[in-house]
Amino acid sequence: MGKNLAEKILQKHSPEEVKKPGQIIPCRVSLVLANDITAPLAVDSFRKMQAPRVFDADKIALVCDHFTPNKDIASAEQVQKVRLFAREMNITHYYEGGNVGVEHALLPELGLVGPGDVVVGADSHTCTYGGLGAFATGMGSTDIAAAMALGETWFKIPETIRVNMNGSLDEFPTSKDLILNLIGRIKVDGALYRALEFAGETLAELDAEARMTMANMAIEAGGKAGLFPVDQVTLDYCREHGRLGDDFLEPDQQAGYCMQVDMQVSGMPPQVACPHLPDKVAGVDDLQEIKVDQVVLGSCTNGRISDLRQAAQILKDRKVDKNVRLIVLPATPKIFAQALEEGLLEIFLKAGGIIGPPTCGPCLGGHMGILASGETCLATTNRNFKGRMGSLESKVYLGSPYVAAATAIAGRIIHPARV
């Protein structure tokens, strides 16, 4: 039997022969990641493990992106703890100030993750790097501390669901709409303990950023990883971001899958996930009139340059509704600079948007855009759990950058073709 993408990548990093799903294997890791919320606990566990040093100071990334710029004294002290640990261990990839971006946008941009890597991160959206053909998955802080000390971890070989996408996307639907549609179909536990592997002719229409948006939300279906094959699109992205020496990666012909999902993407309208789960998905035109108080454009899902370009295309020479706060958070300093250079920030400002620094901020109800009781937000983020962005009595809808921009103009959730 051939190997699927997850099995192929894990095999490359494990001394044991990968035979079948359910098997537990030790595995070397290419990069270990933690952020300002999860690293402090990882540091505590690392101390308790009494490891004298990290396994490789070049293969650990500590990215303080969640509550930064530090929102209060407690979060400042958490960042301080991470900073001191990074200095003590001579961690090469420590990011906090003007060099910090939202971790899952930042690491691909720096060329630190890519094809065939095994990446573990103390953040559930670590699965983003599957968009570049890495086996990447989230874990808790203590598992991450163990990986920092040993340079290895253990995995249960997951079963894989193959997602065959065929057809061609219409003008406004994006990869965000594809992944929302998929989660709506297989539900929030549809890929529990499993990997998703994306395939089909539609792949050719998806650039690397679009693929990362999809892989990012694999966890929203419970998935362990969301994997894309490595093709010329991936290799071009990696080369552009200073990462050389990668090769094509495809699943074997006779690879095993526990399930196949076929998606016909032609004619699919933009999708919106309704409160309070990412699987409560509807076509944007099927929603009753839903007024919003806030729109958030950003996050590890949709805060990249292509996302900002899409939103700017809709917002150019338009005004945000007077009852709406549009918050734009470019995901990294580089994206911020590029958006400035391309005139996108000017479009957002003139439209009445608020531009903030790269941060996870409001996505997890951290800061910079918290909702009051009774308020509604449409966000390009990844989770709409009850209370996720603030009050337990607030609501979050999830959509693409096009839908976000259109919604900001109309003051209600609307198809981008109708503004």
Add this chain to the structure above:
Amino acid sequence: MHFKGKGHKVGDHIDTDAIIPARYLVTTDPEELGRNCMSGLEEGWVSRVSRGDILLGGKNFGCGSSREHAPIAILGAGIPVVIAHSFARIFYRNGFNMGLILMEVGDEIKKLGDGDELEVKALEGKIINHTTGDTVDSLPVPEFMADILAKGGLINYVRERVA
């Protein structure tokens, strides 16, 4: 590994933002996290819990973020065991690493109700419902994870290896 307490039932897909909202993640202190356990589900939820009580979850318990603060908050609230239909993957690993006992029982979860007096024999995977007289068996813990537990948890396992 033997526990007795009252069961507190919550629904399906209880996410980590419900278990411990992000605004409380500015600390790693178990007591403080415990005081806000489940406050993303309902403010003041934890006031119903007595030390040693047992949490009863539905499908996909602990979905969402990787925050280890979630099992720490449950332990900090004085709850040593969570019994659920099924667990989200990251939460499952975290629970074991933090010493929270997790028992997966599938549809049998229906036999355990809110307020029932429960007895848990964790090593045998047995749950006795003293209110109804029902007995429920949990799915076995994967062998490899049981090994890590037997070594005293992941921290001890790594400590031995780096020594």
